[in-house]
Amino acid sequence: HVATAFLELKKGYQEAIEDITKRMGAGMAKFICKEVETVDDYDEYCHYVAGLVGLGLSKLFHASGTEILFPDSMSNSMGLFLQKTNIIRDYLEDINEIPKSRMFWPREIWSKYVNKLEDFKYEDNSEKAVQCLNDMVTNALIHIEDCLKYMSDLRDPAIFRFCAIPQ
Numbered sequence: 001h002v003a004t005a006f007l008e009l010k011k012g013y014q015e016a017i018e019d020i021t022k023r024m025g026a027g028m029a030k031f032i033c034k035e036v037e038t039v040d041d042y043d044e045y046c047h048y049v050a051g052l053v054g055l056g057l058s059k060l061f062h063a064s065g066t067e068i069l070f071p072d073s074m075s076n077s078m079g080l081f082l083q084k085t086n087i088i089r090d091y092l093e094d095i096n097e098i099p100k101s102r103m104f105w106p107r108e109i110w111s112k113y114v115n116k117l118e119d120f121k122y123e124d125n126s127e128k129a130v131q132c133l134n135d136m137v138t139n140a141l142i143h144i145e146d147c148l149k150y151m152s153d154l155r156d157p158a159i160f161r162f163c164a165i166p167q
Helices: 002-007 011-030 039-063 072-089 091-095 117-121 123-153 157-164
Strands: none
Touching (some): 002 011, 117 123, 123 157
């Protein structure tokens, strides 16, 4: 069903989807066994899982004729901000995942506050957890200017809602 629907799309849509899907798959495969150690790793991971979605959506919006083609950096920021917000929000769910937790918080940030990432679960570490949370949120806010500019330049109200509600 997916292949049939894909083949019914206009060529411009197919090209955007094919390009982003290949790049996303290759990037996500890189992080199957690799931990997120540095802020650069964090940005790279978020780029593969969500920044590329931002780029792909921007290409699709443009291919539809309703929107301008946004710079890649702005489209990427839309994805990174959303992904980083989700990673921050999902801490407890991810850390308690069975059989093994899979976390994407960069060690470069959280190790300033605790020795093990799961230590933030415990009330004794609540002050350190808030400090780390502030650090993580500050990192996500690096992308907010691009996000606001992107959304302010959208012309189609339906596309604006599609982008703004998750952000």
